[in-house]
Amino acid sequence: MDLTYRPRRLRRSPALRAMVRENSLSPADFIYPLFVHEGAGVEPIGAMPGASRWSLDQLTAEVKRAWSLGIRCVVLFPKVSEGLKTEDGAECFNENGLIPRAIRQLKQEIPEMAIMTDVALDPYSCDGHDGIVNEQGVVLNDETIEQLCKQAVMQARAGADLIGPSDMMDGRVGAIREALDDEGFEHVGVISYTAKYSSAYYGPFREALDSAPRTTGSKPIPKNKDTYQMDPANAREAITEAQLDEQEGADIMMVKPGLAYLDIIHRLRLESELPIAAYNVSGEYSMVKAAAEKGWIDERSVVLETLLSFKRAGADLILTYHACDAAEWLKQG
Numbered sequence: 325m326d327l328t329y330r331p332r333r334l335r336r337s338p339a340l341r342a343m344v345r346e347n348s349l350s351p352a353d354f355i356y357p358l359f360v361h362e363g364a365g366v367e368p369i370g371a372m373p374g375a376s377r378w379s380l381d382q383l384t385a386e387v388k389r390a391w392s393l394g395i396r397c398v399v400l401f402p403k404v405s406e407g408l409k410t411e412d413g414a415e416c417f418n419e420n421g422l423i424p425r426a427i428r429q430l431k432q433e434i435p436e437m438a439i440m441t442d443v444a445l446d447p448y449s450c451d452g453h454d455g456i457v458n459e460q461g462v463v464l465n466d467e468t469i470e471q472l473c474k475q476a477v478m479q480a481r482a483g484a485d486l487i488g489p490s491d492m493m494d495g496r497v498g499a500i501r502e503a504l505d506d507e508g509f510e511h512v513g514v515i516s517y518t519a520k521y522s523s524a525y526y527g528p529f530r531e532a533l534d535s536a537p538r539t540t541g542s543k544p545i546p547k548n549k550d551t552y553q554m555d556p557a558n559a560r561e562a563i564t565e566a567q568l569d570e571q572e573g574a575d576i577m578m579v580k581p582g583l584a585y586l587d588i589i590h591r592l593r594l595e596s597e598l599p600i601a602a603y604n605v606s607g608e609y610s611m612v613k614a615a616a617e618k619g620w621i622d623e624r625s626v627v628l629e630t631l632l633s634f635k636r637a638g639a640d641l642i643l644t645y646h647a648c649d650a651a652e653w654l655k656q657g
């Protein structure tokens with residue numbers, strides 16, 4: 325054939341491919357989510373093979389392992405005892421709660437690791453919603469913010485580096501930024517769940533924390549989070565959310581879930597100069613694990629290809645339960 329251009333010329337050898345590779349993965353791109361519980365020991369999570377709930381006495385060792393693999397940030401999620409869950413989720417700002425104790429411990433034992441937190445009521449709410457639910461079953465926007473600001477300030481006081489408002493309601497980033505500044509935490513960053521969709525991919529996470537919406541009393545509790553998390557049909561709306569978060573002072577913006585929303589990551593990358601994070605959520609993780617257990621896919625290749633796709637779409641950071649495995653694989657080359 326008489327071809328001038330033959331793209332295969334640059335694919336002929338590993339050396340040539342490495343020279344023209346456009347994106348790469350590094351363990352420093354990863355944020356490692358960890359579940360913590362009051363119980364003793366390490367408790368496997370049924371719906372998330374390979375992921376566990378960590379007791380505080382085991383947590384430091386796992387975080388040190390992540391550090392030694394090159395991971396530089398962890399995000400902590402609490403499995404709160406049922407007895408501590410209330411309608412207003414007040415446990416979320418208890419300075420002796422599970423999360424602040426975990427943060428203080430890690431800052432003592434491995435101060436160099438960056439710590440991100442989640443700011444929302446769901447792990448602390450007996451209704452399983454991210455905000456306070458009124459008698460009519462409405463999840464309240466403005467009334468919840470006071471709790472969230474107290475939660476954020478308490479986490480900053482414990483030593484958190486990045487505060488992650490995840491309830492996807494309005495005005496969170498600005499209010500939390502102001503609350504942090506008022507308390508002298510102007511150096512603490514906000515990583516906003518900017519475009520968080522109302523997604524079925526969060527199922528295994530809600531099992532891990534036992535935090536799914538549920539009806540316990542006489543109040544009508546919405547079964548899903550559609551009135552605050554975004555409609556999976558919408559893309560333009562993500563731009564509006566991003567603009568608001570920027571105006572309100574977000575330092576990093578996140579898209580969640582990741583894989584089914586690569587187009588959203590790409591759009592935000594074009595719209596904003598802020599760092600962008602992708603959340604490779606629990607359901608995405610568990611699907612890969614399940615198929616790998618059956619021998620239907622090669623886990624290592626699928627995970628690395630997936631994580632790379634977030635970088636290619638425009639993400640700088642990736643929250644992923646595969647973080648340690650992927651870091652190991654990258655080290656092996």
Ligand code: PBG
Pocket residue numbers: 442444446454490491525526527528529530549604605606607
């Ligand atoms: C809670 C929160 C959720 C996740 C992170 N923070 C669940 C939800 O919104 O119901 C999901 C993460 C995952 O599925 O891995 N605000």
